[in-house]
Amino acid sequence: MTFEPCLNNEQFLKILPEDWKEYILTFWKDFKSTTACYVLIEDKKVIAGGLVFSKCPPDMFYAINESNKWFEKGYLYLGFIFVIEEKRHQNLGSIWLNHLKAKFPNQKYWLTIEDLKLDSFYVKNDFRKVKSLFNEDQEEWLYVFDPKGLM
Structure with a gap:
């Protein structure tokens, strides 16, 4: 398994649920220059990934002042972290996060969740x-x- 930057957004988008994909495509053109995408690849197939935003993404516009506060403190926003269904419960979300932290050892991150089961x-x-x-x-x-x- 390897941790790699996305070569293009399609590489990551193809694993996402349709509603996530449609939503991301509504803003991707304006955000691709300030957003990094990283994926886990196994047997040449993307099995997990996520986006790292350096400016407030549209899903956080409702809290733009809060968002900007964290960006000003040097934090990057993690969003749309996803593991394909058949690979869930194999610790891949943690593996993805650990690779990201290892690649950028001094970087701070913030994110939001709606489902407290993810706490x-x-x-x-x-x-x-x-x-x-x-x-x-x-x-x-x-x-x-x-x-x-x-x-």
Whole structure:
């Protein structure tokens, strides 16, 4: 298994659920220059991946001031982390995050989740829940990772 930057967005998009893919394509043209994509490849097939944003992605426009605060502190936003169905429960999300952290050992990251079932996954991967945000009536939780543990 290898951890690689995406050669093109299609490489990652082809594994995503259709609704994610359609949503990402609505903004990709404007964000591809400020967004990195990394994938896990096994037997020449993309099995997991995610996007690393260096400016506020559209799904966070509802909290633009909060987003900008984290970017100004040097954090990058992780979004659309995905593992293909047949490879779930094999620790690939953690493997993807660990490769990303190893590739950029001093980089800080932030992300949001809507499903609290993911809390233990992110806590296990050294993210800390910082606060709740509200997107209309939907509560989301903001998590941060600081390799120096300073936050």
